[in-house]
Amino acid sequence: MAVSSISxxxxxxxxLHDVMASRAGPQAKLNxxxxxxxxxxxxxxxxxxxxxxxxxxxxxxxxxxxxAVHVTRLALGExxxxxxxxxxxxxxxxxxxxxxxxxxxxxxxxxxxxxFAGVPIVRRERAIGVLCVQHAEQxxxxxxxxxxxxxxxxxxxxxxxxxxxxxxxDSMAEGQREAxxxxxxxxxxxxxMARGNAVFHQPRILIEHTVAEDIEAERTRVYSAFRKMRExxxxxxxxxxxxxxxxHQEILETYKMFAYDEGWSRRINEAIDSGLTAEAAIERVxxxxxxxxxxxxxxxxxxxxxxxxxxxxxxxxxxSGRLGTAAQLGLQEDSILIxxxxxxxxxxxxxxxxxxxxxxxxxxxxxxxxxxxxxxxVPMLGRVRDLRSTINEGDHLLLxxxxxxxxxxxxPAAEKAFEAKLAVRQKRRAEFAxxxxxxxxxxxxxxxxIMMNAGLRDDVAALEATGADGIGLFRTEFQFLVSxxxxxxxxxxxxxxxxxxxxxxxxxxxxxxxxxxxxxxxYLRAGDDQEENPAMGxxxxxxxxxxxxxxxxxxxxxxxxxxxxxxxxxFPMVSAPWEFDEAKALVENQRxxxxxxxxxxxxxxxxxxxxxxxxxxxxxxLLLPNLDFLSIGTNDLTQFLFAADRAHPRLAxxxxxxxxxxxxxxxxxxxxxxxxxxxxxxxxxxxxxTLEAMALVGIGLKRLSIxxxxxxxVKAMIRSLDLGKLEPVMDDLLERPPxxxxxxLSQWAEANGVxxx
Numbered sequence: 001m002a003v004s005s006i007s008x009x010x011x012x013x014x015x016l017h018d019v020m021a022s023r024a025g026p027q028a029k030l031n032x033x034x035x036x037x038x039x040x041x042x043x044x045x046x047x048x049x050x051x052x053x054x055x056x057x058x059x060x061x062x063x064x065x066x067x068a069v070h071v072t073r074l075a076l077g078e079x080x081x082x083x084x085x086x087x088x089x090x091x092x093x094x095x096x097x098x099x100x101x102x103x104x105x106x107x108x109x110x111x112x113x114x115x116f117a118g119v120p121i122v123r124r125e126r127a128i129g130v131l132c133v134q135h136a137e138q139x140x141x142x143x144x145x146x147x148x149x150x151x152x153x154x155x156x157x158x159x160x161x162x163x164x165x166x167x168x169x170d171s172m173a174e175g176q177r178e179a180x181x182x183x184x185x186x187x188x189x190x191x192x193m194a195r196g197n198a199v200f201h202q203p204r205i206l207i208e209h210t211v212a213e214d215i216e217a218e219r220t221r222v223y224s225a226f227r228k229m230r231e232x233x234x235x236x237x238x239x240x241x242x243x244x245x246x247x248h249q250e251i252l253e254t255y256k257m258f259a260y261d262e263g264w265s266r267r268i269n270e271a272i273d274s275g276l277t278a279e280a281a282i283e284r285v286x287x288x289x290x291x292x293x294x295x296x297x298x299x300x301x302x303x304x305x306x307x308x309x310x311x312x313x314x315x316x317x318x319x320s321g322r323l324g325t326a327a328q329l330g331l332q333e334d335s336i337l338i339x340x341x342x343x344x345x346x347x348x349x350x351x352x353x354x355x356x357x358x359x360x361x362x363x364x365x366x367x368x369x370x371x372x373x374x375x376x377x378v379p380m381l382g383r384v385r386d387l388r389s390t391i392n393e394g395d396h397l398l399l400x401x402x403x404x405x406x407x408x409x410x411x412p413a414a415e416k417a418f419e420a421k422l423a424v425r426q427k428r429r430a431e432f433a434x435x436x437x438x439x440x441x442x443x444x445x446x447x448x449x450i451m452m453n454a455g456l457r458d459d460v461a462a463l464e465a466t467g468a469d470g471i472g473l474f475r476t477e478f479q480f481l482v483s484x485x486x487x488x489x490x491x492x493x494x495x496x497x498x499x500x501x502x503x504x505x506x507x508x509x510x511x512x513x514x515x516x517x518x519x520x521x522x523y524l525r526a527g528d529d530q531e532e533n534p535a536m537g538x539x540x541x542x543x544x545x546x547x548x549x550x551x552x553x554x555x556x557x558x559x560x561x562x563x564x565x566x567x568x569x570x571f572p573m574v575s576a577p578w579e580f581d582e583a584k585a586l587v588e589n590q591r592x593x594x595x596x597x598x599x600x601x602x603x604x605x606x607x608x609x610x611x612x613x614x615x616x617x618x619x620x621x622l623l624l625p626n627l628d629f630l631s632i633g634t635n636d637l638t639q640f641l642f643a644a645d646r647a648h649p650r651l652a653x654x655x656x657x658x659x660x661x662x663x664x665x666x667x668x669x670x671x672x673x674x675x676x677x678x679x680x681x682x683x684x685x686x687x688x689x690t691l692e693a694m695a696l697v698g699i700g701l702k703r704l705s706i707x708x709x710x711x712x713x714v715k716a717m718i719r720s721l722d723l724g725k726l727e728p729v730m731d732d733l734l735e736r737p738p739x740x741x742x743x744x745l746s747q748w749a750e751a752n753g754v755x756x757x
Contacts, residue, residue: 010273010274010275011040012036012037012040012041012148012151012152013151013152013155013211013274013275013276014275015032015036015040016033016036016152016155016156016159016211017211017275019032019033019036019159020155020158020159020211026163026165027059027060029159029163030048030059030060030159030165031060033048033060033156033159034046034047034048034060034061034062035062037131037133037149037152038062038063038133040148041133041145041148041149043063043133043134043135044063044113044134044135044136045061045062045063045064045110045113045132045133045134045135046061046062046063046131046132046133047060047061047062047063047064047131047132047133047134048060048061048121048129048130048131048156049074049081049085049129049130049132050121050128050129050160050165050166051076051085051127051128051129051166051167052165052166052167053167054075054076054167055073055074055075055076056073056074056075056076056081056082056085056129056130057070057072057073058070058071058072058073058108059129059165061108063113063134064108064109064110065107065108065109067107068105068107068108068109071107072105072107072108074103074105077101078101078103079101079102079103079105080093080096080099080101080102080103080116080118080132081118081130081132082101082103083101084118084119084120084127084130084132085120085127085129085130086127088120088122088125088126088127089120090117090118090119090120090146090150091116091117091118092117092140092141092146093115093116093117093140094114094115094138094139094140095114095115095138096113096114096115096116096134097114110134112136113134113135113136114134114135114136114137114138115134115135115136115137115138115139115140115141116132116133116134117132117133117134117141117145117146117149118130118131118132118133119131119132119146119149119150119153120153121153121156121157121160122153122154122157122287123157123160123161123166124392125388125389126389128157128160128161128166128167129156129160129166131149131152131153131156133149147288148274150284150287150288151271151274151276151284154207154210154276154280154283154284154287155210155211155276155280157210158207158209158210181407181408181409181410181411181414182390182407182408182409183405183406183407183408184384184385184386184387184390184391184405184406184408185384185404185405186359186381186382186383186384186404186405186406187363187381187382187383187404188381188401188402188403188404189360189363189364189370189373189380189381189382189401190358190370190373190374190378190379190380190401191379191401191402191709192357192377192378192379192399192401192402192709193379193398193399193400193401193402193418193421193422193425194336194356194357194378194379194399194401195334195336195356195396195397195398195399195418196334196335196336196356196357196396196397196399197332197334197335197336197394197395197396197397198335198336198338198391198392198393198394198395198396198397198408199326199331199332199335199336199337199338199393199394200326200337200338200339200388200393201325201326201327201337201338201339201340201342201346202313202317202325202326202339207277207279207280207283209277209279209280210276210277210279210280211275211276211277211280212272212275212276212277212280215272215273215275218272218276218277218278218281219269219272219278221278221319222265222268222269222272222278222281222282222319224319225278225315225318225319226259226265226315228318229259229311229314229315229318230259230260232314233256233259234256259311264285267285267288268281268282268285269281271284271285278319279316279319279320282312282315282316282319283312283316285312286312325346325349326350327346327349327350330351331350331351331354331355332354333354334354334356335354335355335356336355336356336357336358336359336397336399337350337355337357337358337359338359338387338388338391339358339359339360339361340360340361340362340387341360341361341362341363341369342358342360342369346369347369347372347373347376347378348372348376348478352376352377352378355376355378356378356379356399357378357379357380357381357397357399357401358373358378358379358380358381359380359381359382359384359387359391359397359399359406360380360381360382360383360384361382361383361384361385361387362382362383363380363381363382363383364382370685371453371455371475371635371685372455372478374453374685374688374707374709375453375454375455375456375459375475375478375707376456377708377709379399379401380401381399381401381404381405381406384406390408391408395408395409396408396409396410397410398410398414398415398418400418400421402425429712431712431716432711432712432713432715432716433465433712435467435712435715435716435719436465436466436467437467438467438715438719440714440715440718440719441718441719442697442718442719442721442722442723443719443720443721443722443723444722444723444724444725446702446723447702448697448702448703448704448718449469449681449702449703449704450468450469450704450705450706450711450714450715450718451468451469451470451471451472451473451507451509451681451683451703451704451705451706452466452468452470452471452472452705452706452707452708452711453471453472453473453474453475453683453705453706453707453708454471454473454474454475454499454708455474455475455476455477455478456478457495457498457499457502459708460499460502460503461502462708463502463503463506465708466708466711466712467711467715468506468708468711469506469507470503470506470507470508470509471499471503471506471507471508471509471705472509472631472681472683472703472704472705473509473511473570473631473683473705474499474508474509474510474511475511475514476492476496476510476511476512476513476514476554477513477514479491479492479495480513486550489553489554489556489557490557492553492554492557492558492561493556493557493558493560493561494561495561496510496557496558496561496562497560497561500561500562500565507566507568508568509568509569509570509608509629509631509705510558510567510568510569510570511570511571511572511610512541512544512551512554512555512569512570512571512572512583513544513550513551513554514540514541514572514573540572540573541571541572541573541574541579541583542573542575542579544583545579545582545583545586548586551583551586552586552590555586555587555590556590556593556594558587559587559590559591559594559601559602560594560599560601562601562602563599563600563601563602564600564602564603565602565603566602566603566604566605566606567602567604567605567606568605568606568608568629569587569605569606569607569608570607570608570609570610570629570631571583571584571607571608571609571610572610572612572633573610573612573613573633573636574609574610574611574612574613574616574623575613575615575616576615576616576619577619577622577623577626580607580609580623580626580627581626584607584626587605587607591605606628606629607626607627607628608627608628608629608630608631609623609627609630609631610631610632610633610683611630611631611632611633611637611669612632612633612635612636612637612640613636613637613640614637614640614641614665617665617668617669617672620669620672620673621672621676624672624673624676624678625676627676627678628678628679629678629679629680629681630669630673630678630679630680630681631680631681631682631683631705632666632669632680632681632682632683632684633683633684634657634662634666634682634684634685634686634687635684635685635686636684637665637684638657638662638684638686641661641662641665642661656741656742657686657689657692658691658692658695658741658742658745659741660734660737660741663695663699663730663734663741664734666682666696666699666701667699667700667734670699670700670701671700674700679702679703680701680703681701681702681703681704681705682696682701682703682704682705683704683705683706685706685707687701687704687705687706687710687714688704688706688707688709688710688714689710690710690713690714690716690717690755690756690757691742691745691746691749691756693706693714693717693718694717694721694726694745694749694754694756695730695745697718697721697723697726698723698726698727698729698730699730699734700727713755713757716755717754717755717756717757719755720753720754720755721752721754722752725752726748726752729748733745
């Protein structure tokens with residue numbers, strides 16, 4: 001018998017409201033519940049199975065033999081009920097016995113019934129039970145009937161969870177019953193090890209009250225939440241040049257599409273009509289959409305499900321009045337952050353003393369948030385699937401980014417193994433620390449300059465701790481990223497002055513502001529047009545030359561901060577010589593402005609350019625005569641050479657720094673710079689990996705600027721390397737590249753006693 005999903009669900013929820021408010025015991029309540037559902041749906045059988053001690057137990061039924069209650073049990077994945085619970089999916093069958101997972105239980109007396117429909121009872125995204133109906137006639141249940149059952153299952157979840165009738169949802173991770181722990185694999189993004197408790201960047205709202213007292217009041221709450229959410233999305237879209245930090249342009253556009261989707265808001269309204277609260281209605285529609293999308297094996301739809309999930313969570317947070325990220329709410333001691341993805345500004349909001357690690361569903365090796373994590377010394381693991389379905393808020397975690405894994409809820413043996421490995425790692429770090437005052441000189445006596453990358457005032461302390469030769473890249477944009485408004489000149493000058501003071505006699509190369517891609521400034525606008533490819537759009541030097549007031553302010557701040565001492569300025573993402581000339585002229589104009597007013601400026605200025613755009617390599621003969629130094633930014637350069645977006649999770653490992661294409665390109669740049677007697681170095685992440693660093697010095701690079709954590713290992717590698725032996729080997733390998741250049745270099749390093757870890 002077909003029913004209206006709204007009227008049927010409302011009739012059932014009205015009855016459930018009375019049951020839940022009664023003083024009857026849990027068993028009596030569920031006995032009444034199955035009778036209410038069966039009557040409302042005209043069903044011959046209605047049963048509730050609950051997950052207890054890891055198996056599904058028949059807890060209440062109308063239509064099946066009462067003697068089977070608390071007797072019939074099915075393992076997870078066993079039979080139709082076990083399949084529903086394992087897959088958290090709906091089954092709708094006109095003939096149950098034809099399903100491959102059908103399992104007959106004679107004590108139930110269910111042989112009389114042919115059709116079967118079942119839905120999972122979900123709590124904290126896991127099935128804690130199954131609600132099912134059966135009929136003697138062969139019939140497929142209509143969609144409105146299934147929807148009514150799913151709505152009822154949501155309310156049952158509250159009743160069952162509140163009464164403690166089923167296994168706790170946060171104890172159902174796969175394998176925990178046997179091993180006491182779950183291990184998840186991923187992609188090592190930032191090396192390191194950490195222990196701590198899981199904290200979600202955007203905590204999921206747990207629906208506690210599902211049945212509405214006043215439907216119109218709930219509708220008003222949802223309408224208000226939709227207005228606020230749409231305002232937020234519009235503001236993000238209008239104010240963002242490249243999407244706000246952590247939310248790329250594509251996600252913003254998808255957000256906007258869903259936010260204004262009348263179908264989505266209508267379905268939430270219908271769920272409220274059935275008798276649900278605003279929060280429960282939003283969650284009900286989210287579950288319904290997720291169920292349907294799981295039935296379609298389409299990666300694009302899976303991505304869209306992520307977007308809708310994020311947006312539904314945003315709407316839930318608004319309607320429940322629980323706004324803010326974990327950073328704004330404050331971290332407890334020893335926290336490991338869990339997120340789908342993060343922007344660099346979002347990561348910088350967290351207290352570095354309490355944040356011990358980061359685990360992402362997405363993430364890539366060279367995204368800017370990765371660079372920030374390295375600067376903060378925070379281990380990061382990316383590309384970890386099923387985070388929310390496996391890790392719960394507050395779970396104890398052992399993060400081993402070195403091994404590209406995390407252990408969730410570890411047992412004592414896992415803790416002990418982790419401790420042993422951590423002790424070995426700390427001993428190794430102590431060995432590297434012992435090299436602090438030892439110069440990076442190769443075994444055959446050649447001095448390599450090793451500098452460090454920085455972006456925060458506190459990073460400069462690593463100069464002394466690591467023995468670096470200076471700061472080869474100070475990312476000035478970090479100050480802009482953490483500010484809600486454009487930093488004033490006085491604020492910029494104060495930061496640069498403090499950095500120079502802390503560095504003492506060691507050089508500091510300041511890179512002018514590099515924003516764009518996933519480094520967004522919401523207080524600047526790019527215009528009305530949205531960019532499809534922000535990494536290659538209005539960013540870095542292009543933006544600065546377009547917004548000359550921004551660059552003039554920064555130039556003045558740098559010049560005043562360096563009064564009486566040398567200043568090194570480097571311009572990012574130079575794609576043509578005229579861009580460098582124009583940027584240098586702008587700084588020189590500000591220098592003259594100070595001189596005209598009898599204000600002291602730097603004793604000397606050294607101008608450099610970053611080679612990140614491949615086109616610049618074709619005009620180096622025009623640019624090099626005007627340069628004091630050249631730095632190669634391998635992160636952007638590599639993604640442009642390979643046409644592979646470095647922030648795209650599917651392309652994170654699609655290119656290799658140790659490929660003939662990259663190394664040949666870099667060798668050509670090195671030789672051109674040497675011909676013009678211009679110092680050249682690398683300031684990308686490539687230089688911080690020992691094997692890659694070996695290849696770089698082997699093709700003639702004598703200056704590396706890397707993350708502080710990489711200085712010890714790279715220095716140890718250099719001191720164990722006979723460069724005279726390596727140089728001809730590199731020439732031969734690049735003339736006739738082997739199929740596996742990385743493997744060949746690793747074998748050479750091992751055979752020649754080079755310390756590459």
